[in-house]
Amino acid sequence: MLYLVGLGLSDETDITVKGLEIVKKAARVYLEAYTSILLVDQSVLESYYGRSIVVADREMVESNSDEILRDAQTEDVAFCVVGDPFGATTHTDLILRARELSIPVQAVPNASIMSGIGASGLQLYNFGQTVSMVFFLDNWRPASFYDRIKENRDIGLHTLVLLDIKVKEQSLENMARGIKIYEPPRYMTVGQCAQQMLEVEEDKKEGVYGPDSLAIGAARVGGRTEKFVAGTLKQLCDADDVLGPPLHSLVLLGKRAHELERDYAREFALDKDTWDKVWAANYGKQ
Amino acid sequence: MLYLVGLGLSDETDITVKGLEIVKKAARVYLEAYTSILLVDQSVLESYYGRSIVVADREMVESNSDEILRDAQTEDVAFCVVGDPFGATTHTDLILRARELSIPVQAVPNASIMSGIGASGLQLYNFGQTVSMVFFLDNWRPASFYDRIKENRDIGLHTLVLLDIKVKEQSLENMARGIKIYEPPRYMTVGQCAQQMLEVEEDKKEGVYGPDSLAIGAARVGGRTEKFVAGTLKQLCDADDVLGPPLHSLVLLGKRAHELERDYAREFALDKDTWDKVWAANYGKQ
Numbered sequence: 001m002l003y004l005v006g007l008g009l010s011d012e013t014d015i016t017v018k019g020l021e022i023v024k025k026a027a028r029v030y031l032e033a034y035t036s037i038l039l040v041d042q043s044v045l046e047s048y049y050g051r052s053i054v055v056a057d058r059e060m061v062e063s064n065s066d067e068i069l070r071d072a073q074t075e076d077v078a079f080c081v082v083g084d085p086f087g088a089t090t091h092t093d094l095i096l097r098a099r100e101l102s103i104p105v106q107a108v109p110n111a112s113i114m115s116g117i118g119a120s121g122l123q124l125y126n127f128g129q130t131v132s133m134v135f136f137l138d139n140w141r142p143a144s145f146y147d148r149i150k151e152n153r154d155i156g157l158h159t160l161v162l163l164d165i166k167v168k169e170q171s172l173e174n175m176a177r178g179i180k181i182y183e184p185p186r187y188m189t190v191g192q193c194a195q196q197m198l199e200v201e202e203d204k205k206e207g208v209y210g211p212d213s214l215a216i217g218a219a220r221v222g223g224r225t226e227k228f229v230a231g232t233l234k235q236l237c238d239a240d241d242v243l244g245p246p247l248h249s250l251v252l253l254g255k256r257a258h259e260l261e262r263d264y265a266r267e268f269a270l271d272k273d274t275w276d277k278v279w280a281a282n283y284g285k286q
Numbered sequence: 287m288l289y290l291v292g293l294g295l296s297d298e299t300d301i302t303v304k305g306l307e308i309v310k311k312a313a314r315v316y317l318e319a320y321t322s323i324l325l326v327d328q329s330v331l332e333s334y335y336g337r338s339i340v341v342a343d344r345e346m347v348e349s350n351s352d353e354i355l356r357d358a359q360t361e362d363v364a365f366c367v368v369g370d371p372f373g374a375t376t377h378t379d380l381i382l383r384a385r386e387l388s389i390p391v392q393a394v395p396n397a398s399i400m401s402g403i404g405a406s407g408l409q410l411y412n413f414g415q416t417v418s419m420v421f422f423l424d425n426w427r428p429a430s431f432y433d434r435i436k437e438n439r440d441i442g443l444h445t446l447v448l449l450d451i452k453v454k455e456q457s458l459e460n461m462a463r464g465i466k467i468y469e470p471p472r473y474m475t476v477g478q479c480a481q482q483m484l485e486v487e488e489d490k491k492e493g494v495y496g497p498d499s500l501a502i503g504a505a506r507v508g509g510r511t512e513k514f515v516a517g518t519l520k521q522l523c524d525a526d527d528v529l530g531p532p533l534h535s536l537v538l539l540g541k542r543a544h545e546l547e548r549d550y551a552r553e554f555a556l557d558k559d560t561w562d563k564v565w566a567a568n569y570g571k572q
Contacts, residue, residue: 009395013304016294016396020303084397086404092546099553107405109295109397109508110302111370114410116395118372124400125418129443130411151441157415222395260378267385 002069002098003078004085006110009222011040012048019108023049026078030056030068032091034167036082036113037185037247039223053080057168065097072103087112113249116221117160120228121264122251127160128152133193133250134164135186143200149252150208156256161197163188163248187246190217190229194236194250209233214253214278216265219243228268232278235270242270257283288355288384289364290371292396295508297326298334305394309335312364316342316354318377320453322368322399323471323533325509339366343454351383358389373398399535402507403446406514407550408537413446414438419479419536420450421472429486435538436494442542447483449474449534473532476503476515480522480536495519500539500564502551505529517556518564525556543569 003022008014015023023029031042031053038045046053056068056079068079085091085107098105118124129152131145145161152159166186174181194215201209211234219227229239236250262279269275289308294300301309309315317328317339324331332339342354342365354365371377371393384391404410415438417431431447438445452472460467480501487495497520505513515525522536548565555561 006397008302011304013307014302014395016300016302017306018297018299021299084401084404087401087410092407092550096546096549106510107508109300109402109405111292111395111397112401112404112410115370115373115398115401118370118398119393119395121378124373124398125416127416128414129441130413132411155415155437222393224392260382263382264378 001076002072002103002105003076004091004095004105004107005078005080006084006087006108007038007080007082008110009083009113009116010220011038011223012045014111014222016108016110019110020049022076022108023051023078023080025076027071027075029053029078029080031080032056032061032082034058035165037165037167038082039220061091061094065094068094069098069101069103072098073101084110084112087114111222113162113221114160117218117249117251119221119226120216120218120251120268122158122216122253122261123258126158126254126256126258126261128155128157128254130160130162132162132164133188133196135166135188136196141200143204146200146204146208150206153208153254157254158257159252159254161193161250161252163193163250165247188248189240189246190219190243190248190250191237191240193248194233198233198237209252212278214275214283216251216253216268217243218249218251220245220247221249228265229270230265230268230275231270232274235274239270253283255283255285259284287362288358288389288391289362290377290381290391290393291364291366292370292373292394293324293366293368294396295369295399295402296506297324297509298331300397300508302394302396305396306335308362308394309337309364309366311362313357313361315339315364315366317366318342318347318368320344321451323451323453324368325506347377347380351380354380355384355387355389358384359387370396370398373400397508399448399507400446403504403535403537405507405512406502406504406537406554408444408502408539408547409544412444412540412542412544412547414441414443414540416446416448418448418450419474419482421452421474422482427486429490432486432490432494436492439494439540443540444543445538445540447479447536447538449476449479449536451533474534475526475532476505476529476534476536477523477526479534480519483538484519484523495538498564500561500569502537502539502554503529504535504537506531506533507535514551514554515556516551516554516561518560521556521560528556539569541569541571545570
């Protein structure tokens with residue numbers, strides 16, 4: 001059996017009891033660690049689970065899935081995924097390959113950022129499609145998120161923006177030379193995301209959002225040090241110090257927002273006067 | 287401290303290790319049991335947690351929250367919620383009340399149907415806003431879901447439809463007489479939902495969807511007996527026997543769907559020829 005085990009959002013105790021039993025008994029345990037991370041190190045997980053863990057990087061999952069699936073017809077393999085196994089990143093390829101090999105698959109659900117973001121006080125019913133934001137390069141500034149946000153904003157809905165992480169990336173130079181030296185991991189912050197969003201609006205000028213649009217920055221959702229800050233996109237450009245260490249996410253508010261959402265999130269406002277004023281002028285009216 | 291503890295979707299072992307520790311130690315343990323249910327009885331939970339549980343019905347949570355919050359400034363109260371504490375139903379009122387009373391609040395996230403539905407093979411990125419479907423009465427057929435689905439469909443997105451449950455409801459007669467006898471619980475099925483959806487389309491005639499629109503019926507998501515069926519809305523009207531016992535949910539597909547979603551969900555098709563034909567004609571083109 002191939003088990004896809006969700007680990008939840010924060011630390012080693014966020015695994016479910018069901019998931020922990022599976023991890024303890026499986027023949028092999030993999031950890032998918034290139035699309036999200038827990039807030040604790042691999043060694044903490046290994047000691048808590050009482051198991052050694054093979055970290056599965058993107059290359060392994062995408063090009064060498066048969067090694068992960070080896071003998072899974074007759075023994076149990078646990079493939080651990082931060083968050084929910086079917087959350088922000090799905091492993092459809094891996095599962096379709098398991099089906100081809102007649103390997104039964106069972107998923108053990110857990111919290112995902114896509115539901116965990118409800119802790120911001122915004123109602124999950126009022127979210128449209130989720131988008132991703134990648135680190136811009138000088139010559140590569142993918143902006144498809146902008147049209148998606150426009151679709152959500154046109155009907156008054158919130159947008160959850162998931163932020164890029166770079167783990168085990170080579171510099172272009174090392175990649176060109178075939179040198180397997182990896183850069184330190186990088187995690188996009190709410191400030192970087194807000195800045196890139198405003199740059200794209202500057203380019204496109206469709207008025208999808210602007211410096212005064214309300215948003216919520218989220219850090220370490222589901223963890224003991226979870227932190228939210230609410231404010232305008234302009235304010236959030238400079239709020240990384242308040243938010244603290246990764247992982248960060250951002251929600252751009254939709255105008256259909258409810259007054260209960262206003263009251264709840266107001267608690268997180270960097271500046272309650274600005275929050276009240278901008279809200280009164282532009283939100284809660286659809 | 288008020289702990290909002292997510293219980294996950296299926297059975298007593300879906301609680302996280304962190305959540306279980308809190309439940310075992312709390313001064314009082316409540317279970318919110320009017321918006322969703324686990325697939326196991328309260329007695330199973332009590333024996334697994336080693337604690338007795340007070341079932342909190344809607345009346346208690348909405349009108350008597352101070353009893354739940356009693357002494358929570360100085361002792362720990364665990365308020366358990368099926369799924370994620372901020373999932374389909376939020377308990378914003380309870381938390382705002384706790385804030386007023388200077389009671390610290392901490393949530394323990396868990397799987398929610400809103401992320402768990404990813405097990406259907408549909409990508410969570412491609413979902414628009416979630417809607418709810420209630421049991422229609424002769425003179426009460428709330429159809430606001432229709433406009434919301436239209437918004438999602440106009441931009442090619444999937445819609446998750448959450449289905450009504452009726453727990454501890456009085457008949458109109460008993461309510462009028464003040465007799466506290468409750469009807470047996472009722473859980474809406476995928477067939478009932480699909481039928482009501484088609485009736486509303488018949489009334490409104492805006493062509494938002496029709497009998498040949500593709501959808502996925504889901505039962506007991508996240509549980510060992512999880513079951514999906516894929517087909518047209520017309521086919522899903524008669525698929526309740528295949529799906530089996532509650533809880534059910536339904537996803538109406540958006541046309542922007544990706545071929546990986548087609549291939550994954552095809553495995554669940556009631557009739558693969560129909561699935562392929564309808565897909566080829568209408569989906570994956572946006």
